[in-house]
Amino acid sequence: MNENIWVLMSGDAIAIATTLILAALGALFTERSGVLNLGIEGILLTSAISSFLAADASGSVWLGLIVGSSIGALLASIHAALSVAFRANQIVAGLALVIFGTGLANFLGKPAEGKTVATVIKPLTFGPLSDIPIIGPIVFGQDIITYLAIALAIVASRYLFSTRPGLELRATGDDPATVDAQGLSVARIRIRYTMFGGALVGLGGSWLMLAQSAGWHQAATTNGLGWIALALVVFAGWRPMRIIFGAVLFGFTLQLPFTLQAEQITFIPSAFLEMLPYLATLITLIALSRPGSRNLLGAPRALGTPFVRDER
Amino acid sequence: MSNTSHEVAQRSHHTSGATSTALSAHSIDKKFPGVLANDSVDFDVRAGEVHTLLGENGAGKSTLAAVLCGLYQPDAGYLTRNGKRINLSSPRVGLQHGIAMVHQHFRLVERFTVSENVILGSRDLPFRLNRSDINEKVAAIAESYGLPIDPDATVGDLSVGQRQRVEIVKALYQGAEILLLDEPTAVLVPSEVEKLFENVHAMTAAGKSIVFISHKLGEVVEISDRVTVLRNGRVTGHVSGRGTANTKELARLMVGRDIELNAQRATHATGHEVLQIRNLSLVVNEVSMLSDISFSVHAGEMVGIAGVAGNGQRELSDTIAGLISPTSGSVTISGSMTTDRGPIKAREVGLAYVPEDRLGMGLVPSMSILDNLLLTRDRQLVVDRVSVRPEAARLIEQFEIKANGPDHLARKLSGGNAQKVLLARELSGGRGATKLLVVCSPTRGLDVGAIETVRRLLNDARSAGQAILLISEDLDEVLSLSDRVLVLYRGAIVHETPGETAQLSQVGAAMAGLASEGPS
Numbered sequence: 001m002n003e004n005i006w007v008l009m010s011g012d013a014i015a016i017a018t019t020l021i022l023a024a025l026g027a028l029f030t031e032r033s034g035v036l037n038l039g040i041e042g043i044l045l046t047s048a049i050s051s052f053l054a055a056d057a058s059g060s061v062w063l064g065l066i067v068g069s070s071i072g073a074l075l076a077s078i079h080a081a082l083s084v085a086f087r088a089n090q091i092v093a094g095l096a097l098v099i100f101g102t103g104l105a106n107f108l109g110k111p112a113e114g115k116t117v118a119t120v121i122k123p124l125t126f127g128p129l130s131d132i133p134i135i136g137p138i139v140f141g142q143d144i145i146t147y148l149a150i151a152l153a154i155v156a157s158r159y160l161f162s163t164r165p166g167l168e169l170r171a172t173g174d175d176p177a178t179v180d181a182q183g184l185s186v187a188r189i190r191i192r193y194t195m196f197g198g199a200l201v202g203l204g205g206s207w208l209m210l211a212q213s214a215g216w217h218q219a220a221t222t223n224g225l226g227w228i229a230l231a232l233v234v235f236a237g238w239r240p241m242r243i244i245f246g247a248v249l250f251g252f253t254l255q256l257p258f259t260l261q262a263e264q265i266t267f268i269p270s271a272f273l274e275m276l277p278y279l280a281t282l283i284t285l286i287a288l289s290r291p292g293s294r295n296l297l298g299a300p301r302a303l304g305t306p307f308v309r310d311e312r
Numbered sequence: 313m314s315n316t317s318h319e320v321a322q323r324s325h326h327t328s329g330a331t332s333t334a335l336s337a338h339s340i341d342k343k344f345p346g347v348l349a350n351d352s353v354d355f356d357v358r359a360g361e362v363h364t365l366l367g368e369n370g371a372g373k374s375t376l377a378a379v380l381c382g383l384y385q386p387d388a389g390y391l392t393r394n395g396k397r398i399n400l401s402s403p404r405v406g407l408q409h410g411i412a413m414v415h416q417h418f419r420l421v422e423r424f425t426v427s428e429n430v431i432l433g434s435r436d437l438p439f440r441l442n443r444s445d446i447n448e449k450v451a452a453i454a455e456s457y458g459l460p461i462d463p464d465a466t467v468g469d470l471s472v473g474q475r476q477r478v479e480i481v482k483a484l485y486q487g488a489e490i491l492l493l494d495e496p497t498a499v500l501v502p503s504e505v506e507k508l509f510e511n512v513h514a515m516t517a518a519g520k521s522i523v524f525i526s527h528k529l530g531e532v533v534e535i536s537d538r539v540t541v542l543r544n545g546r547v548t549g550h551v552s553g554r555g556t557a558n559t560k561e562l563a564r565l566m567v568g569r570d571i572e573l574n575a576q577r578a579t580h581a582t583g584h585e586v587l588q589i590r591n592l593s594l595v596v597n598e599v600s601m602l603s604d605i606s607f608s609v610h611a612g613e614m615v616g617i618a619g620v621a622g623n624g625q626r627e628l629s630d631t632i633a634g635l636i637s638p639t640s641g642s643v644t645i646s647g648s649m650t651t652d653r654g655p656i657k658a659r660e661v662g663l664a665y666v667p668e669d670r671l672g673m674g675l676v677p678s679m680s681i682l683d684n685l686l687l688t689r690d691r692q693l694v695v696d697r698v699s700v701r702p703e704a705a706r707l708i709e710q711f712e713i714k715a716n717g718p719d720h721l722a723r724k725l726s727g728g729n730a731q732k733v734l735l736a737r738e739l740s741g742g743r744g745a746t747k748l749l750v751v752c753s754p755t756r757g758l759d760v761g762a763i764e765t766v767r768r769l770l771n772d773a774r775s776a777g778q779a780i781l782l783i784s785e786d787l788d789e790v791l792s793l794s795d796r797v798l799v800l801y802r803g804a805i806v807h808e809t810p811g812e813t814a815q816l817s818q819v820g821a822a823m824a825g826l827a828s829e830g831p832s
Contacts (some may be wrong), residue, residue: 181419182433183404
């Protein structure tokens, strides 16, 4: 068995996990406010190509990340406008956003097809720590955004459960009428977190582009990670800390087929393994659509329901 | 943390003596499209007293309360707080002046703990929350007004009475000096009402003012220092002094004429068994909603089901109506087994059903009275409006329905009139002659006049030999109308007693789950 391949795989799994953590955190903040944004995949793609174009034109990956996140927030604001201001069906609005985002990304990406960025986000090195066998490259061989994503999840958990705005956010997702009765604006809270969530997803998409694939290959860039992120939120029971573990697990599952192929282990067809994350996604989305199982999973009570104040 | 709320509490302690006016409304006008909900209403509440707003539904008491707490802005008139003119642009501003409303429908997040709910919306909290600090404060406030409650309990696990307590503690935590209680007893069992009244006394003793909103005359007489009666948006009377008001006079002020609230239980002989329920059980999502229910209703008999909302009433009535298939057991209506055979079969053998949700399940809001009547008439391919129209007109007259005629849309009817249309349809027969009438909360949300009519109609139907199953959360209604009273608690019948000799305390205890005896 080639030890290096497994090290490499672990590194790659954590890399995929980074995008998943950021996208899932984005979806989590959105959903905690009671808005279901199924358009994550579309936002991921559009922010990826936007960050690529920005980084390519300016030569700065950091500008790329900023542009990608802003585009993410911008696209999410469309969803916020439709589902909060116009009280549209959030599932339909979200799916529309996927289609819109995919189309927009492919259009913007036409001239960039097959190109690679000149500068990419480089992994950090921690001197001798990074040279420790196996653990070194996995734990100390990631780039700053990966560490940031993990830190963000920890901060998000503290924010949700032990701060005043976190309390208000959770209340908005569970029981908007109560929040409204307290004189807080449900619409403002929902729009704010939907856009913030979009920015996080955008950061994930940009990072995927600028640190991972480093080249634009249409839909192959995200490969359905947006959908997996949505499933991950359910899997994590809308708790940020669990997203870290879930993301690593999904990351490994996504990476496993390649490793097994490289190791020439063929008793499990690789197509079957490749299918697993999507199967998990399918199952969680079905679970999410049934009221009974939704409650069991701990979904915000008002998830996907527009808020209308009942006037007497 | 809640420094400001404590300051508010102290400040008003200094400025308000026992008799000074804490809040007053001066000739308030509030218009809604087509209605003058408040017509130059004057109202005031002093520190340390309970001042009740009494009126029928639609009399304008909720509108006035909404103006008092800042939810609505008056079209004319103004408010003064401790003699100074104030302008409440929102409930939040109202709260800053120490005015808080405890809504009839609780505004609590079920998944949150008690203290999380209490602090939600408080603006003067720091960014980071110190839980033990907050818990201590919440417990201290609760304790000082005799409202003991565990700050770490999840609200979803609490009883209705306890949730109401959380709402009151929340208002006090936010620094409320004047509490508006909107029909607070509507959801409580008698023992909880008693406890609430103790809390109210503890609050008034501490100098708080209570504005009590109700249409239940008995409790109004018991709790109020003063009563202001509203009718059609106008003040029709004031009564001062605890215990001096009498229910008859208040009822007259409320309705504008003498009213007979206690419908007489008709004396009559009961006939054969019409509804027979045997060992009925229903399990939904592994939760037992009904467990082993057996009882029967005879012709000319009214059986009342008492119980706090959510103890299986809805499931029981829907099962009898054939809308739900029970897990086990049987329903037999006038000799025909209707279990599992759907609502049409049940109606064919003589069931009439007045569901709780009038405009949702009972009537089609976007259709006319005529078309709603047609729903239960013979099913033909072509709708025959012409032949039913005279009957519709006759029913409108007979049931005193205030409408422009058979083409009046159901959704444009008031609650009382919608209920009368529903009763008219169900009582006037459909596919078969009505033998069994199942009515759920028939007078909920109706004004006193309509309540009187509906109860009379039910009594008439019973005298005409129909078997009636009355399912209602209004205990007084069940006790005053029924020949037999059954108490439903957690899906089981825990108490049975003849209506005539029913004891309020016993039935109330059974409703709260304290029944010692099983079904007799």
